Amino acid sequence: RPKAMKLLKLISSIDRRALAPVFVIGALGAAACGGDRSATAVPKSETPSRQVRVVAAAKTEAARVVSASGTLAADDQFVLGTKVVGRLGEIAVDLGSRVKKGQAIARIDQSDYRLRVEQADAALQQSRVRLGLPASGNSDKVDIEQTSLVRQAAAVFKEARLSHDRMVELWDRKLIARAELDSAVSQLAVAEGRYQDAIEEVRNRLAMLVQRRSELEIARQQLADTVIVSPIDGAVSERQAAVGQYLPAGAPVVTLVRTDPLRLRLAVPEREAGLVRVGQTVDLTVESDANKYQGRVARLSPAIAENNRTLMIEADVPNGQGALRPGSFAKADIVIAAGQEIVTVPHNSIITFAGIEKVLMVVQGKTVEKRVRTGRRIGAQVEVTEGIFAGNQVIVQPGNLVAGEPVTVVN
Numbered sequence: 001r002p003k004a005m006k007l008l009k010l011i012s013s014i015d016r017r018a019l020a021p022v023f024v025i026g027a028l029g030a031a032a033c034g035g036d037r038s039a040t041a042v043p044k045s046e047t048p049s050r051q052v053r054v055v056a057a058a059k060t061e062a063a064r065v066v067s068a069s070g071t072l073a074a075d076d077q078f079v080l081g082t083k084v085v086g087r088l089g090e091i092a093v094d095l096g097s098r099v100k101k102g103q104a105i106a107r108i109d110q111s112d113y114r115l116r117v118e119q120a121d122a123a124l125q126q127s128r129v130r131l132g133l134p135a136s137g138n139s140d141k142v143d144i145e146q147t148s149l150v151r152q153a154a155a156v157f158k159e160a161r162l163s164h165d166r167m168v169e170l171w172d173r174k175l176i177a178r179a180e181l182d183s184a185v186s187q188l189a190v191a192e193g194r195y196q197d198a199i200e201e202v203r204n205r206l207a208m209l210v211q212r213r214s215e216l217e218i219a220r221q222q223l224a225d226t227v228i229v230s231p232i233d234g235a236v237s238e239r240q241a242a243v244g245q246y247l248p249a250g251a252p253v254v255t256l257v258r259t260d261p262l263r264l265r266l267a268v269p270e271r272e273a274g275l276v277r278v279g280q281t282v283d284l285t286v287e288s289d290a291n292k293y294q295g296r297v298a299r300l301s302p303a304i305a306e307n308n309r310t311l312m313i314e315a316d317v318p319n320g321q322g323a324l325r326p327g328s329f330a331k332a333d334i335v336i337a338a339g340q341e342i343v344t345v346p347h348n349s350i351i352t353f354a355g356i357e358k359v360l361m362v363v364q365g366k367t368v369e370k371r372v373r374t375g376r377r378i379g380a381q382v383e384v385t386e387g388i389f390a391g392n393q394v395i396v397q398p399g400n401l402v403a404g405e406p407v408t409v410v411n
Contacts, residue, residue, distance in 0.1 A: 049406035052395045054362060057345050059390035060381070064337035065283075066275055067376055070266035072286070072317065074257035074326040076232065079240075080105060081252045083225040086112065088245050093254060095239055098322070099230040106241070106253050108226035117223055120216040127209040131202065140209055144202045153191075153198035160184075160191035234258045235322075262324055264295055264315040266332055270304050273311035275336045282315040284332040286324065293317060293324065297334065333376065344381035349394045350374060359388065360395040362407055367395065369403035 086108035093105055125135040131142050144150055167184035170176045238255040268276055282295045295317035304311055351358050357374055360367045372387030
């Protein structure tokens with residue numbers, strides 16, 4: 001108490017005017033601390049919800065496929081060249097020309113080859129006449145004994161044999177000298193030799209006749225070879241010679257490609273290579289054509305490529321109308337199973353960022369992010385292989401929505 005009394009006396013001795021500002025500040029502080037808080041607090045603003053449209057993931061039946069990309073190639077390619085030498089007198093095709101099997105492509109000047117045919121034909125006629133055959137004809141059958149050369153030699157040989165026999169009989173009777181008998185023996189031997197020589201000469205002429213006929217056939221074949229014909233139905237991919245150019249044997253004239261069917265070469269990843277079989281259907285599209293085409297797997301490589309771990313396959317693609325061209329890039333789906341159920345969502349509901357695919361769903365008025373894995377695109381729909389199920393509601397065209405934002409479904 002003595003201390004309190006001393007304090008009161010001290011305060012009373014201080015000038016009250018000097019203490020007035022202190023009381024005012026204290027009053028304001030008290031009002032700020034203990035006054036009505038509702039009058040001075042700043043209300044917190046709430047984020048407005050955005051309107052969104054949702055759609056249910058659908059269950060669809062679709063074929064199970066293996067997707068790959070590749071290149072269309074010609075089924076066969078031929079470089080047509082000349083079999084005979086000569087000057088190119090005519091060429092009937094150019095780049096892009098379509099040709100049929102057996103169609104004349106080009107022609108070598110035939111003048112020299114016609115003369116060779118006439119020469120060979122004349123030599124053949126000469127050989128036939130020497131054998132006693134008609135100058136013209138296809139039959140080369142000859143009776144050697146009936147040819148004039150052999151019949152003449154045979155007559156001389158017969159006469160010599162008869163003369164020899166008479167001389168032997170006269171010698172036995174001791175009516176002629178030994179010299180006359182020896183002369184008859186010699187003449188018989190000479191006549192026999194000439195007879196054999198005549199037979200060999202006829203055989204030689206027969207062989208010559210065969211040779212002359214072969215020469216005529218060769219000359220005719222060379223004349224025919226002056227015309228270059230197409231061995232396939234196809235198209236000209238390159239022209240390599242011009243009219244008037246002198247061409248050696250084997251010189252290229254045009255390059256042909258078979259365009260129906262085409263070969264589609266695809267590289268299938270190793271993990272899916274075991275699903276591919278010969279005969280499976282292949283659906284394909286090319287960059288320059290919106291139409292869809294179809295082929296079938298025809299050949300499989302026996303080995304996996306080590307550099308990229310893919311299996312090379314070939315499919316035959318019909319191209320009767322010529323709409324597809326060799327060298328085109330193609331995207332293909334190999335149908336490995338039909339009627340498989342899949343889950344699809346609209347393609348504009350998928351959000352892709354940094355290689356991660358996801359969709360947004362609405363749970364209790366807020367967006368929820370769900371990671372998914374997609375498959376192939378079917379029209380405006382995208383297959384979802386993992387992450388959601390049929391019936392799940394996903395936001396269509398989410399724009400810049402992120403997880404946790406309040407939304408209102410309008411459909």
